[in-house]
Amino acid sequence: MYLPTGGPLRTEPLPEEELPISRANPWASEPVEETDEEPRVSLHIKVLSTGRQIQLPPAPEVHIGRLDAAHGIFPDLDLTPDGGLDGGASRRHCKIHQRGSAYMVEDVGSANGTFLNGQRLTPYLPHVLNDGDTLQLGRIELEVIIQ
Known part of the structure; x- marks a missing residue:
């Protein structure tokens, strides 16, 4: 269980020199085909610093961030x-959702940005995720595993 320690609860902006500077091109993604067929793949996220691997639930949207029970x-x-x-x-950093057979990642207005393979994502603009992609949330690096 996570309990606040009395310290700051908000995400402090990181120094710009600690974050990649390039921005992802939203128009460079391949178009996603819509299908009624349920995909038979699962999405796992591996936290590179700790080695923890998490299978994401089969939900319409999966929100990634930090727990803050005091603020719901x-x-x-x-x-x-x-x-x-x-x-x-951030407490509300990014979300992953499915569109057809593809998984998409979208920054939801985080303080320090979401980076896909070193490219900063424009907030609220979804990008396709592929197996082996790297996500960076602040300084936290994640590997995308699609099986």
Whole structure:
């Protein structure tokens, strides 16, 4: 169980020199075909600093961030045990959802940005995830595993 320690609860912006500077091109993604067929793949996220691997639930949207029970924020994937607060992850950082057979990632207005393979995502603009992609939330690096 995570209990606040009385310290700051908000995400502190990281120094710009600690974050990649390039921005992802939203128009470079391949178009996603819509299908009625349920995909038979599962999505796992591996936290590179700790080695923790999490199978994401088969939900329409999976929210990633930090737990803050006092403010009613309960992300599906809580990065608090992986150093989320010190690592610059926001309480509501990004979300992953399915569109047809593809998984999409979308920054939801985080303080320090979401990076896909080193490219900063424009907030609220979904990008396709592929097996082996790297996500960076603040300083927290995640590997995408699609099986």
